[in-house]
Amino acid sequence: MSSVSQNTAPMRRSSFASRMKLRDLVLIPVIGLVMIIGSFVSPSFLLPENLLNVLQQSSELSILVIAQSLILICGKFDLSLESTVGLAPMLAAWLMISDTSIGGSGIGINGYAGIGVALLTGLVVGLINGLLVVKLRLNAFITTLAMLILLRGMTLGITNGQTLFDLPEPFLYLGTAKWAGVPASIWIAGVLFLLFGLFMRYHRTGRAIYAIGGNAEAARVAGIPVERITIGVFVVGSLLAALAGLLLTGRIASVMAGQGQNMIFYVFAAAVIGGISLNGGQGRMIGALTGVLLLGLLQNVLTLSSVAAFWIDACYGAIILLALIVTRLTGDAPQN
Amino acid sequence: MTAIAPGFAAEAHGVVKRFGPIEVLHGVDIAIPVGDARAIVGRNGAGKSTLVSLLTGIHSPNAGEIRLAGQPAPAQGDRRAWRERVACVYQRWMVIPHLTVAENLLLNNQPARAGLVSWRSVRDRAMAALADWELDVSPDLEAWRLTVEQRQIVEIARALLQGSRFIILDEPTAELERKEVNRLFDRIRALQDAGVTFLYISHHLEEIYEICRTVTVMRDGDVVADAPLDELPRDALVAAMVGPGVATGRRQSRPVSDAPVKTGLEIRDLALGDDIEGFNLSVAAGECVGLAGLAGSGKDRIAEAVAGLAVPKAGTISIFGQPAPLGSVAAMRAAGVGYVARDRHVRGLFPQMSVGENLVTTILERLGRLGLISSAKQAATVNDQIRTLGIVATSGEQRISELSGGNQQKAMVGRALASSPRVLVLDAPTQGVDVASKEALYGIIDAAKARGMAVLLVSDDLDELSICDRVAVIFRGRITRSFARDWKEHDMVAAIEGLY
Numbered sequence: 001m002s003s004v005s006q007n008t009a010p011m012r013r014s015s016f017a018s019r020m021k022l023r024d025l026v027l028i029p030v031i032g033l034v035m036i037i038g039s040f041v042s043p044s045f046l047l048p049e050n051l052l053n054v055l056q057q058s059s060e061l062s063i064l065v066i067a068q069s070l071i072l073i074c075g076k077f078d079l080s081l082e083s084t085v086g087l088a089p090m091l092a093a094w095l096m097i098s099d100t101s102i103g104g105s106g107i108g109i110n111g112y113a114g115i116g117v118a119l120l121t122g123l124v125v126g127l128i129n130g131l132l133v134v135k136l137r138l139n140a141f142i143t144t145l146a147m148l149i150l151l152r153g154m155t156l157g158i159t160n161g162q163t164l165f166d167l168p169e170p171f172l173y174l175g176t177a178k179w180a181g182v183p184a185s186i187w188i189a190g191v192l193f194l195l196f197g198l199f200m201r202y203h204r205t206g207r208a209i210y211a212i213g214g215n216a217e218a219a220r221v222a223g224i225p226v227e228r229i230t231i232g233v234f235v236v237g238s239l240l241a242a243l244a245g246l247l248l249t250g251r252i253a254s255v256m257a258g259q260g261q262n263m264i265f266y267v268f269a270a271a272v273i274g275g276i277s278l279n280g281g282q283g284r285m286i287g288a289l290t291g292v293l294l295l296g297l298l299q300n301v302l303t304l305s306s307v308a309a310f311w312i313d314a315c316y317g318a319i320i321l322l323a324l325i326v327t328r329l330t331g332d333a334p335q336n
Numbered sequence: 337m338t339a340i341a342p343g344f345a346a347e348a349h350g351v352v353k354r355f356g357p358i359e360v361l362h363g364v365d366i367a368i369p370v371g372d373a374r375a376i377v378g379r380n381g382a383g384k385s386t387l388v389s390l391l392t393g394i395h396s397p398n399a400g401e402i403r404l405a406g407q408p409a410p411a412q413g414d415r416r417a418w419r420e421r422v423a424c425v426y427q428r429w430m431v432i433p434h435l436t437v438a439e440n441l442l443l444n445n446q447p448a449r450a451g452l453v454s455w456r457s458v459r460d461r462a463m464a465a466l467a468d469w470e471l472d473v474s475p476d477l478e479a480w481r482l483t484v485e486q487r488q489i490v491e492i493a494r495a496l497l498q499g500s501r502f503i504i505l506d507e508p509t510a511e512l513e514r515k516e517v518n519r520l521f522d523r524i525r526a527l528q529d530a531g532v533t534f535l536y537i538s539h540h541l542e543e544i545y546e547i548c549r550t551v552t553v554m555r556d557g558d559v560v561a562d563a564p565l566d567e568l569p570r571d572a573l574v575a576a577m578v579g580p581g582v583a584t585g586r587r588q589s590r591p592v593s594d595a596p597v598k599t600g601l602e603i604r605d606l607a608l609g610d611d612i613e614g615f616n617l618s619v620a621a622g623e624c625v626g627l628a629g630l631a632g633s634g635k636d637r638i639a640e641a642v643a644g645l646a647v648p649k650a651g652t653i654s655i656f657g658q659p660a661p662l663g664s665v666a667a668m669r670a671a672g673v674g675y676v677a678r679d680r681h682v683r684g685l686f687p688q689m690s691v692g693e694n695l696v697t698t699i700l701e702r703l704g705r706l707g708l709i710s711s712a713k714q715a716a717t718v719n720d721q722i723r724t725l726g727i728v729a730t731s732g733e734q735r736i737s738e739l740s741g742g743n744q745q746k747a748m749v750g751r752a753l754a755s756s757p758r759v760l761v762l763d764a765p766t767q768g769v770d771v772a773s774k775e776a777l778y779g780i781i782d783a784a785k786a787r788g789m790a791v792l793l794v795s796d797d798l799d800e801l802s803i804c805d806r807v808a809v810i811f812r813g814r815i816t817r818s819f820a821r822d823w824k825e826h827d828m829v830a831a832i833e834g835l836y
Binding site for chain 2: 210
């Protein structure tokens with residue numbers, strides 16, 4: 001035992017560095033580089049208002065990235081998150097608006113009940129996905145793809161494709177409020193990253209999620225309730241997506257039928273660039289956060305730059321590919 | 337058994353287990369006293385793995401009772417209770433690849449307060465365990481970087497950290513080098529001295545005499561012998577495993593002619609993986625040679641090397657005197673090798689496709705030009721094959737998954753024969769096939785021999801081996817024994833299991 005205690009000290013000292021592996025921090029210099037480039041591209045880039053704007057616009061995406069990261073680490077997929085971003089606030093808005101001529105239901109529930117409806121919608125969607133994937137053993141990719149199409153269609157169908165305005169104040173609060181001069185959605189996204197980062201690192205259930213994604217059979221043998229936790233992860237993921245939908249609705253003070261559309265691609269891009277493995281069991285919230293920040297800053301720099309508007313998406317896609325290649329070359333294990 | 341004596345780590349009383357209509361265990365009794373080191377031996381299909389799955393709570397018996405540490409077994413879903421009473425080190429990897437060694441050691445057992453893991457205690461306990469086991473790896477290493485030996489030690493150490501004093505080892509040495517096996521045995525002995533009970537499952541009988549005190553022999557779902565090992569000499573042990581079957585290779589099929597024959601397949605100085613080196617084997621034209629061995633002995637990889645699936649590190653494979661290009665399936669097929677992989681469900685069948693499509697996958701280029709397939713040519717080839725092989729199917733259009741196992745297997749052999757090979761490599765060709773189809777498949781092999789093909793038959797099934805003109809036994813990558821036609825089952829089993 002004495003030899004052990006001798007070994008402990010030097011290993012402890014290096015343990016933070018070894019815990020914060022290269023892979024999780026590899027994007028930080030890249031983010032720095034983008035910021036330097038940004039400051040040359042436009043003098044307004046480094047202004048606090050602009051940076052806060054970037055953070056606020058990234059806040060919904062980042063909440064979805066937390067959700068997808070949880071699910072990916074557990075070894076599954078959820079494509080339907082982006083449609084929950086639309087459906088959850090749409091359903092709530094429809095129930096809240098009492099004027100049927102502008103697409104409301106005429107029921108007119110209040111704003112707090114609306115928040116409850118939105119979150120409940122997320123919970124139900126997640127539960128259905130979880131049950132289908134875990135209990136019926138359907139493939140997660142195709143199940144949630146079908147769910148994506150279904151929910152997107154429901155969002156359109158509820159209001160015949162209309163955008164809903166005139167939402168009660170409590171419903172918009174989280175997306176519009178500022179706390180200490182900083183938009184509430186940034187606080188919320190930041191706190192969620194911190195909480196989920198700590199949860200995944202320090203809570204036994206968080207560790208169990210890594211174990212399930214790494215080797216579900218071994219996890220089962222080790223006594224981890226694999227099915228229950230996997231369903232739970234789908235539920236929490238969809239709840240987060242509903243929350244993201246709520247924030248987005250507040251920010252733009254309306255719900256569009258196409259709300260959340262195409263977000264899922266950026267969600268996957270941010271998570272994978274941030275080191276979350278598509279094969280499960282690997283990656284950290286801190287890495288996912290750097291992935292989101294990088295994408296948000298890139299988009300802002302491209303918008304501020306003189307790149308023709310119609311070419312921004314192409315540049316964005318090329319840079320995501322480049323980021324994937326760079327992170328693959330600096331990371332230790334391949335994506336498959 | 338009326339009264340249940342205390343002091344047993346594990347007991348099964350009259351345990352029956354059925355999977356669907358098939359009864360795999362017919363009322364098994366076993367009682368393992370605390371501190372024992374018990375071996376379970378038996379041929380494939382004897383019911384060893386099923387018994388282990390019952391003793392570890394993966395399955396529950398249809399009848400009978402399992403008791404652990406003198407208590408009735410926990411409810412089937414209560415994994416935690418099971419884990420405290422019995423731990424199993426499986427053949428498959430049961431570590432989580434991207435978690436650290438420390439976390440794997442304390443998987444789902446991390447010291448935690450209110451669900452929050454104390455990483456300091458995890459590391460301390462892991463390091464103490466690693467020191468106890470004299471395992472020189474960092475607790476921060478990700479588990480996928482471990483060697484097989486280190487991984488096993490991590491799994492055994494994990495079991496002990498969960499508080500289990502009864503450990504089942506399922507073929508722990510299958511992938512280990514000899515010196516690693518010795519180190520593992522030293523550790524097992526130390527644990528035995530400390531009062532840990534072991535149940536040891538192995539095909540390597542020589543290891544059982546080295547490490548175990550008592551043995552339970554299973555055959556066809558029954559316990560047929562239960563004795564201290566020093567009262568059961570090797571001959572008697574093998575006899576119990578084989579059962580009162582008939583002796584000797586029965587099928588004295590066509591006599592081999594005395595005329596000088598050409599060498600069809602010649603493997604020279606083959607090196608493959610870590611354990612096969614300088615491997616030599618030759619098969620004459622018109623001869624059927626068996627390559628017998630356990631799973632993991634290297635027999636399947638040698639077949640794969642001849643088929644072009646495995647890339648040898650060194651050596652040559654010649655087909656009728658011509659050295660063949662190694663490591664390419666297409667090149668080997670062009671050189672004249674036909675291959676039937678073991679386990680048709682995993683490595684052979686395209687279950688959604690028709691019998692015909694399954695038969696011609698290797699010869700599509702012969703059925704038309706520029707990659708286009710002439711359906712007339714395909715139908716003609718397929719009908720011809722179905723007739724000569726005696727495949728029972730409504731037509732070539734029938735889905736192959738609707739056929740019986742035997743007819744599926746005929747189609748697999750037919751696919752290998754479709755490219756008109758001169759060397760035929762068959763890996764467990766009659767596995768999971770009824771008796772009549774077995775005979776039919778043997779007939780197909782005999783016909784191939786008669787046409788001058790060199791047949792290499794890789795198997796651990798005595799019935800299959802009995803059709804071979806001679807049999808080479810491979811053990812841990814080396815040929816340890818050769819048999820001419822008239823071998824006794826007892827000798828063959830002993831050789832396969834590593835008792836020379």
